[in-house]
Amino acid sequence: MHATARTFLVNTACLLAGLLLCLGFWILLSATVAKELPTPAATWEVAKPYVLEPLAKRGEQDQGILRLVGYSLALVAKGYALALLVGTPIGFLLGLSKGFARVFDPIVQILRPVSPLAWLPLGMVLFLSTGSQALENGALFTIAICAMWPTVLNTAVGVRAIPQDYLNVGRVLKLSRTQTLLKIMVPATLPYMFTGFRLSLGIAWLVIVAAEMLTGRTGVGSFLWNEYNNANYGNIIFSILTIGLIGFVLDRLMSVVEGRFKTV
């Protein structure tokens, strides 16, 4: 008890020290090289209406921060769900079938490093026929395709790592293919799958900002870009902090879920 209280104090002190250092550096920057950069106090001044009334809706872009975050999260949720729905089966096929892996592994390796900024125009072209929905669909496509890879790769690794002993149990019991898949392979792969899911969520959140900036769809990303155009530079910093914080919270949440499956 004593020891844990002590480490808690030490950790908090270290965190505060880090924050103070960053603040100091920020103030120093705005006082010397980057004269246009708002100080922490000025940043708080511009951000205040968005924080204090987080659910306000004053106009299309002028909305409380929680509303903006909500729009972004909703789009991320859809794109992420798509990524998991498509990525998990592909991962399973890559892990199960040597032939499939031989054909598609090189393609995965080539598509994986492509930036979201490059996918987005392609996405919009793909969905041109959907008219007013093209922007939204293009953004979804981009989130899904960029966020998919960690799920694909981790699932494939997980399937290849299923201990032969577990599969032997299935063979001795003469389980059918579906039963082996559902009762043995999927549970055995879950820890790997969830590592993939967590990494994928991180990427989906990373992509949302780019997608919103380019498509102008309302959310934190487009808010940041608009405020840059409006020369409200304080809100750029405010948006960055918000995006970082949300990303951090999402990652923590997924870690908790992932941890559940790791203990199995």
Next chain:
Amino acid sequence: MSPFLDLSRLHKTFPTPKGPLTVVKDFNLPVRKGEFIALIGHSGCGKSTVLSMIAGLSDVTEGGIILAGKEVVAAGPDRGVVFQAPCLLPWLTAFENVMLGVDRVYYTATRLERRQIAEYYLSVVGLAEAMHKRPAELSQGMRQRCGIARAFALSPKMLLLDEPFGMLDNLTKMELQDVLLDLWQRDQKTALIVTHDVDEAIYLADRVVMMTDGPEATVGDILEVKFPRPRNRRQLLEDPAYYEAREYLIHFLNERSHHRPAPVVHATPPPAAKPPGGGLKRFMHAFAAL
């Protein structure tokens, strides 16, 4: 009458980077129905290889395995396997692990009947209290008990056990040996156990099959163990014949296992049939091994 399980001219060759490695060569063994066989031999000689071929988990390179009149080509629930490590699925409870097989084998029974079968075998092995725990919450001995319950609950024709008690302390080991004998006697199974433990082999088996060292391991000798059943540990330990048998096995492991056998089979296996390989061929093998 033909044997219940017949291993004839069994060969197993593994491809290795240094070329094919023949681990088991010309392994012959007929087994009666209801017989309890122990397979002993040095580590790495190929005991597990033979067992997993009978289980159908590993392909036969040459020769054949006939079980109850049918050739073994794949694994199946007619052979209950108790693995060296218990191999329980960690995401299922002990009960669910047993149910996995029970659901499969007794698919015509009602849900309640199936539950009762699983519960029966779990309580026979002493897991009545702990059956709803996950493997991680069970001790090593309890996991092994669960593995035994899973194999027995399939009501298999044949039981295959690969060093099932190797990792257990002596007390647990003796208790589980008795559980095993009890179940074997009750259900009149045919059983084959792989073990390192000479005392275990004598206590459990009707015949102890000694394997020569690999590569190209084969049956070196067979010892018939004639103690009456049910066996009593204490009486066994007072019987000079027990020490003779023990001495015989240890002598084989220390001295004779390094040589392939001369073409004579020591004890007479039930159907005193000539091994299909033929005396001359076996002699040539013995000659080549020298």
